[in-house]
Amino acid sequence: xxDQLKTVKSMSDYLNxxxxxxxxxxxxxFFDLANASKDKDIITLGVGEPDFVTPWHIRDACVYGLxxxxxxxTANAGMIELREAIAGYLDERFQxxxxxxxxxxxxxxxxxxxxxxxxxxxxxxxEVLIPEPTYLPYSPLSSxxxxxxVPIETRAEHSFKLQAEDLLAKITxxxxxxxxxxxxxxxxxxxxxxxxxxxxxxxxxxxLIVISDEIYAELSYEGRHVSFASLPxxxxxxxxxSGFAKAFAMTGWxxxxxCGHRDLISAMLKIHQYTVMCAPIMGQIAALEALKNGIxxxxxxxxxxxxxxxxxxEGFRQIxxxxxxxxxxxxxxxDISGTGLSSEQFAHRLLQEAKVAVVPGHVFGIGGEGFIxxxxxxxxxxxxxxxxxxxxxISGLA
Amino acid sequence: MDQxxxxxxxxxxxxxxxTPALIATMLGSEEEKVxxxxxxxxxxxxxxxxxxxxxxxxxxxxxxVTALIEVxxxxxxxxxxxxxxxxxxxxxxxxxxxxxxxxxxxxxxxEGKSLMEVAGFVxxxxxxxxxxxxxxxxxxxxxxxxxxxxxxxxxxxxxxxxSP
Numbered sequence: 001x002x003d004q005l006k007t008v009k010s011m012s013d014y015l016n017x018x019x020x021x022x023x024x025x026x027x028x029x030f031f032d033l034a035n036a037s038k039d040k041d042i043i044t045l046g047v048g049e050p051d052f053v054t055p056w057h058i059r060d061a062c063v064y065g066l067x068x069x070x071x072x073x074t075a076n077a078g079m080i081e082l083r084e085a086i087a088g089y090l091d092e093r094f095q096x097x098x099x100x101x102x103x104x105x106x107x108x109x110x111x112x113x114x115x116x117x118x119x120x121x122x123x124x125x126x127e128v129l130i131p132e133p134t135y136l137p138y139s140p141l142s143s144x145x146x147x148x149x150v151p152i153e154t155r156a157e158h159s160f161k162l163q164a165e166d167l168l169a170k171i172t173x174x175x176x177x178x179x180x181x182x183x184x185x186x187x188x189x190x191x192x193x194x195x196x197x198x199x200x201x202x203x204x205x206x207x208l209i210v211i212s213d214e215i216y217a218e219l220s221y222e223g224r225h226v227s228f229a230s231l232p233x234x235x236x237x238x239x240x241x242s243g244f245a246k247a248f249a250m251t252g253w254x255x256x257x258x259c260g261h262r263d264l265i266s267a268m269l270k271i272h273q274y275t276v277m278c279a280p281i282m283g284q285i286a287a288l289e290a291l292k293n294g295i296x297x298x299x300x301x302x303x304x305x306x307x308x309x310x311x312x313x314e315g316f317r318q319i320x321x322x323x324x325x326x327x328x329x330x331x332x333x334x335d336i337s338g339t340g341l342s343s344e345q346f347a348h349r350l351l352q353e354a355k356v357a358v359v360p361g362h363v364f365g366i367g368g369e370g371f372i373x374x375x376x377x378x379x380x381x382x383x384x385x386x387x388x389x390x391x392x393x394i395s396g397l398a
Numbered sequence: 399m400d401q402x403x404x405x406x407x408x409x410x411x412x413x414x415x416x417t418p419a420l421i422a423t424m425l426g427s428e429e430e431k432v433x434x435x436x437x438x439x440x441x442x443x444x445x446x447x448x449x450x451x452x453x454x455x456x457x458x459x460x461x462x463v464t465a466l467i468e469v470x471x472x473x474x475x476x477x478x479x480x481x482x483x484x485x486x487x488x489x490x491x492x493x494x495x496x497x498x499x500x501x502x503x504x505x506x507x508x509e510g511k512s513l514m515e516v517a518g519f520v521x522x523x524x525x526x527x528x529x530x531x532x533x534x535x536x537x538x539x540x541x542x543x544x545x546x547x548x549x550x551x552x553x554x555x556x557x558x559x560x561s562p
Contacts, residue, residue: 034559046560136562185562307409307424314423357559378555380413380424 022140025363030347034357043386045374046357048185050330052249054286055297061289062282070281076273078106078257079284085291086257094217094227096240102262105269106255106279106287110215110243113258115141116268117211117239118177122147126176131162132365133333135185135213139365148174153367156324156335160189160367164198171206178208180228183216186364186373187333188309188326193226200231209264210238215256216329218247218298221306225328229259236261246329247298248290253283305330305377312376312383319391330377333361337370339397347372354393356386399444402427403435407445410436414448453549455541464493464509465516467524468502468534479503482529491519502534513537 012020034046053059077083083100090096098104107113114137122128124146130138132151139149152170154160162180180199182191191199203210212228229238243256258268272278290298309326316323316334323334336346343360350356350372361371376383402425409421418432425432439445454462474481479497486506487495494507506524510516520535541549 031558031560037559042559044557044559047557048561049557051555051557310426311420311423359560359562380416380420384420 018144018146022143025136025140030344030360030363033348034351037351039355042351042355042357043378043382043389044357045376045378045383045386046359047375047377049251049377050246050249050301051377051379052301054248054250054253055290055294057293057297058248058250058286058289062286065282065285070285072281074278074281074284076278077104077269078279079281079288082106082284082288082291083257085288086259089291090227090240090242090259094214094225094230096227096229096235096259098240098259099262103265104257104259105265105272106257106284107243107272108256108276108279109245109254110213110241110256111137111254112272112276113239113241113243113256114138114211114213116271117241117258117260117264118142118147119145119271120264120267121177121209121211121239125174127172127174129167129170129175129178129208130365131167131180133160133186133361133368133371134179134181134364136363138179138181142177147177150175151366154187154189155367156322156333156371159324159327160184160187160333161191161195162199164202167199167202171202171208175206175208177211178203179211179213181213181215183220183225183328184331185216185329186331186359186361186368187324187371188329188331189324190220190222190328191226192223193231196226196228196231200228200234203237204233208237210234211241212238213241215241215243216246217242219302219305219330220328221302221309222327239264244287244290247302248287248294249301250283250286250290253286255279255283255287308376308378308380308383311380312374312387315383315387316374316390319387319394321390321394330375332374332376333371334374335370336372339394341397343369343372350390350393353396354389356389356393402431403439403444406432406435407439410445410448451545451547453541455549461511462509463511463513463516464507464538465520466536466538467506467508467520468536469504469506469524470502470531470533471504471529472531473503474529482527485527486524489519489523491516 083104087098087100118141122142122145126147127150128142128147129150129152131154142149150170152166154162210228214227217225227240229235229240239258239260241258244250312332313323313325321334323332326332339346343362347358347360350358359373361368361373405425406421409416419429422429422432471482473479483495483504486492491508491510492506493509496505498505508516508519520533525533
């Protein structure tokens with residue numbers, strides 16, 4: 001019987017078709033290849049996280065919490081002290097006001113917040129508008145709910161900002177959600193208040209909900225980040241997703257949050273309480289310390305990224321790679337199409353021949369082919385060496 | 399001092415081998431402006447020296463003994479602590495002299511080849527100075543961190559080579 005079962009059915013036949021349908025991501029193969037390498041000589045510009053360790057006072061607060069036995073569950077939505085601190089922080093830094101009691105959930109990273117938002121909003125057949133190239137999970141998570149991911153290409157000549165006419169062209173009666181990720185991973189593009197206004201108008205006209213992933217908000221180098229929720233009439237239509245990972249160098253803690261209309265938040269809270277119950281208390285204690293006493297050190301880290309940003313953009317231009325000026329996050333997204341290689345070929349050969357790891361742009365969706373994502377969250381000396389190696393790699397191709 | 403010069407000082411303090419061109423790129427400025435600012439900082443004796451931080455414990459024959467000496471002194475009429483501080487800091491074996499608040503007046507860092515050599519400096523040169531009332535010598539056993547640099551073996555980057 002068992003044998004018979006094996007011959008007619010493969011294990012993957014047991015899978016939910018929606019899960020099976022998620023294509024194995026192109027990035028996985030390249031990740032595995034690069035991460036498996038033990039070569040100490042590899043310089044990596046492929047990392048999507050800060051090169052700082054979490055500031056000591058934040059780690060220490062967590063240790064102290066553990067010593068005092070703070071190991072319990074917290075309220076499902078997170079410790080109220082932390083939610084109040086987040087509300088104060090968002091108001092002060094980005095002029096958006098949320099009720100910590102009803103309009104906020106502390107999540108396991110920004111990732112959980114995105115998952116919650118898509119699960120709560122998207123029903124089978126709903127269309128999710130996703131400007132690309134962008135962070136990977138939006139599209140597969142939309143599909144998991146039976147939604148249809150609708151990519152919208154953004155381009156280097158617009159500094160990868162979403163253009164209202166491109167958005168309008170993709171809106172249909174099934175359109176329900178627009179996902180914005182600015183400052184952008186992978187392009188470093190940002191959007192100003194004036195550039196967001198026409199987007200907001202379309203959102204209102206076409207009755208869309210926006211999931212605004214603002215995890216890189218603090219890493220904005222030309223003026224303060226504009227939260228989409230701060231635009232006229234957009235607060236109720238926006239689920240603001242953010243977290244502590246990028247600004248406070250806290251990636252491994254998995255501490256994020258989502259804010260929005262209480263009806264949406266309470267629906268998301270149902271999913272949250274059945275899946276994770278609450279975010280780990282250790283991380284919440286650390287996050288609270290970050291908000292209370294970590295702003296000054298965070299601003300120093302941002303200044304440090306800014307200096308390296310200028311270095312890397314100038315470096316790419318000097319070795320002949322066109323590179324739009326990234327104004328946020330810690331990524332540069334140079335154009336390698338002039339080499340004649342696809343971004344995947346380029347990344348593979350660069351890793352093997354020049355021992356520099358970058359992420360090929362095509363994995364971030366349409367519009368990413370012909371580019372590579374280079375994180376400048378690495379030391380100045382390593383950046384200089386990496387640019388030199390990329391330079392000689394390119395001259396070797398000619 | 400203007401913000402621009404402050405930024406230059408920060409970058410040089412992190413790594414004094416950085417060139418004016420590199421600093422200019424990192425600050426979004428021009429090489430010539432940085433060069434000129436550095437010149438001014440040197441002329442004003444704000445930038446006084448470009449040196450390396452060395453972990454001498456790792457140098458086999460780098461036998462060095464360092465002591466921190468608390469010195470209590472009687473200030474001189476009219477010249478306060480400055481004159482006596484000068485008499486102390488002019489000795490080449492003295493690496494650092496600070497005027498301190500609290501229980502003593504000067505903190506003097508002295509470097510020598512051996513314990514005996516440092517002890518000899520204290521008893522033969524430092525203590526006999528008229529205004530010196532007392533000294534307390536503390537030998538440094540191990541340096542964990544200096545000038546913001548941790549001496550413990552450099553921790554590798556724990557991050558994955560590639561992450562989304």
